[in-house]
Amino acid sequence: MATPLDVQTLRLVFESRPDILANIQRTADTPARTTLFNDIASFVYERLGSGDSQDGPASKRRRIDTTQLPTHPQPNGQVHERGLPAASQTVGLNADAAVADPVLLEVKDISVTAPHRKKYDICFTKQFLYARASGTSVPAQGVVYLWKDIEHAFYLPVPDKAQAQYNYVLLPRDSYLPTAKQASTNPAGRHQPLEPLVFTIPATAPKPGGVAGPSSAAAEAVSDTYSSLFHWALTTSMRSAGNHSCQLVASDPKLFHSVARQPHRPNEKAVHVKAFRGSKDGFLFFLATGILWGFKKPIMFLPLDRIVAVSYTNVLRTTFNIVVELDTDVSGDADVVIEKEIEFGMIDQEDYGGIDETYVRRHGLADRSMAEQRKAKRELAENNKKPVAGDEVAAEEGDADGLTALERAQREAEQQLQDEEDELEEDYDPGSEDDSEGEGGSSGDDDDDDDDEAQADYDEDEEEEDDEAEGLGN
Numbered sequence: 319m320a321t322p323l324d325v326q327t328l329r330l331v332f333e334s335r336p337d338i339l340a341n342i343q344r345t346a347d348t349p350a351r352t353t354l355f356n357d358i359a360s361f362v363y364e365r366l367g368s369g370d371s372q373d374g375p376a377s378k379r380r381r382i383d384t385t386q387l388p389t390h391p392q393p394n395g396q397v398h399e400r401g402l403p404a405a406s407q408t409v410g411l412n413a414d415a416a417v418a419d420p421v422l423l424e425v426k427d428i429s430v431t432a433p434h435r436k437k438y439d440i441c442f443t444k445q446f447l448y449a450r451a452s453g454t455s456v457p458a459q460g461v462v463y464l465w466k467d468i469e470h471a472f473y474l475p476v477p478d479k480a481q482a483q484y485n486y487v488l489l490p491r492d493s494y495l496p497t498a499k500q501a502s503t504n505p506a507g508r509h510q511p512l513e514p515l516v517f518t519i520p521a522t523a524p525k526p527g528g529v530a531g532p533s534s535a536a537a538e539a540v541s542d543t544y545s546s547l548f549h550w551a552l553t554t555s556m557r558s559a560g561n562h563s564c565q566l567v568a569s570d571p572k573l574f575h576s577v578a579r580q581p582h583r584p585n586e587k588a589v590h591v592k593a594f595r596g597s598k599d600g601f602l603f604f605l606a607t608g609i610l611w612g613f614k615k616p617i618m619f620l621p622l623d624r625i626v627a628v629s630y631t632n633v634l635r636t637t638f639n640i641v642v643e644l645d646t647d648v649s650g651d652a653d654v655v656i657e658k659e660i661e662f663g664m665i666d667q668e669d670y671g672g673i674d675e676t677y678v679r680r681h682g683l684a685d686r687s688m689a690e691q692r693k694a695k696r697e698l699a700e701n702n703k704k705p706v707a708g709d710e711v712a713a714e715e716g717d718a719d720g721l722t723a724l725e726r727a728q729r730e731a732e733q734q735l736q737d738e739e740d741e742l743e744e745d746y747d748p749g750s751e752d753d754s755e756g757e758g759g760s761s762g763d764d765d766d767d768d769d770d771e772a773q774a775d776y777d778e779d780e781e782e783e784d785d786e787a788e789g790l791g792n
Contacts, residue, residue: 447515576666600612
C-alpha cells in the first residue's frame with residue numbers, strides 16, 4: 319500500500335513558501351519520493367518544535383507548545399505521534415478554511431504594521447479577512463481573521479506624518495486587554511488568541527488595478543478614496559457574516575483633541591496624546607468606546623465598560639501620569655489574568671484639562687458608582703448575545719411590550735436600583751427628628767388630657783342643672 323503524502327505537516331513547514339509545497343506535491347509521484355518528502359517534513363517540523371535549531375538568532379526561532387496531533391502511519395507500520403500546538407492547529411485550520419472560501423474582494427499593496435510589518439494584499443471572503451503576499455495564494459501566517467471574531471474596529475489618523483495617513487485597527491476577541499505577566503505563557507492545549515490587525519492607507523484613491531475580485535465592480539462606486547473603500551468593505555463584510563455588534567469607530571475631535579499643535583500638520587487637530595507605557599513610547603486615543611494605546615506592540619484597548627476609575631499620579635510642572643483601574647473579571651476563561659491597573663506616563667501637562675474634563679468626567683470614569691452601572695450594562699449585553707434555549711424568538715422579536723431582551727433587562731436593573739433607593743428612604747431615621755417628634759407627641763397627649771378634663775367638667779355642670787330643674791319641678 320502506497321504511503322500518502324503528509325500534506326498537513328508539509329503545509330505547516332512550508333507555510334510561507336507555497337511554491338515549494340506546490341513543487342513537492344507535483345514531484346511526489348513515486349512511493350520513494352513520497353516517503354522522502356514525509357521524512358524531510360517530519361524532521362524539519364520536529365526541529366522547529368523542539369527549538370534546538372541553531373540557524374539564525376534565537377528571537378527568530380519558532381516557539382511551539384506541544385499537544386497531541388492525530389497519529390500518522392509510517393512506512394514501517396509504527397505509529398508516530400507528532401506534537402502540534404492547539405494555537406497552530408487552529409491557525410492552520412483557519413488558513414485552510416480561508417483558502418477554500420472564494421475571494422470576493424482583493425485590495426493590493428497595503429502596508430500592514432501588525433502582526434507583521436510588510437506589504438500584503440488584503441483579501442475579503444464571505445467568512446474571513448486575511449492578508450497574503452503578492453503573487454501567492456495562501457494567507458500569511460497569523461493574519462487570518464473570522465469576521466465573527468472581530469470585536470472592535472477603529473479608523474484613526476497616523477500621528478507624526480507630513481502626509482495624511484490612516485490606520486485601520488481590528489481587534490479580535492481576547493486580543494486587546496492587558497494580561498498579567500504570569501499569564502503570558504500559553505498552557506498546552508489552550509487556544510492562543512490572534513494578534514490585532516493594523517494596516518495603513520493613504521488619503522488618496524486606490525491605484526489603477528489595485529482592486530480585484532468579483533465584488534470589485536460594486537466597489538468602484540465607493541472607491542473615491544481608500545478610506546471610503548475600506549469603510550464599505552469592512553462594514554458590509556461584517557454584517558454579511560452576521561457580526562452586527564462590531565461598529566467601525568473613528569476618532570472625533572469634538573469628543574477629544576489635544577491642545578498641542580502638530581508640527582507636521584499644524585492646521586489639523588490632534589486626536590491623540592503622546593505617552594509612555596513603561597519605557598515604550600506610543601499614543602493614547604480617547605474614543606467613544608474606550609481608550610486605545612498604539613501603535614506599537616502590544617496594542618491595548620480599554621473599553622469604557624471595563625474601566626472602574628481613572629486617577630492621576632506623578633503630577634509635575636510639565637507632565638503627569640494616568641492610572642486606569644480595570645474590572646478584571648473575564649467571562650469564560652479562568653486562565654486569563656487581566657492587569658488591575660494600567661499606568662501611562664509622561665503626558666503633557668497642557669492636555670490635563672482636556673483629558674480630565676472633556677473625557678474622564680464626561681464619561682463618569684472618575685466616579686466608581688458609575689463603574690457598577692457600566693459593568694451591569696456590559697454583562698447584560700454579553701448575556702443578550704447568548705440567549706437561553708427557548709428564548710431566541712423573544713430575544714430577536716421582543717415580547718408583547720415591544721422591548722428586546724436587553725432593553726427589558728436594563729429596565730429591570732433600573733427598577734431594582736429604584737427599589738433599593740426607596741427602601742433606603744423608608745429606613746431613614748435621623749435622631750433630631752426623633753426628638754422633635756417625641757416632643758410633639760407629648761404635647762398632643764397633654765392636649766388630649768385637657769380635652770378630657772374639660773369634657774368631665776361640662777358633664778358635671780349638666781348634671782347639677784338637671785338636679786336643680788328636678789327640684790323646682792317638685
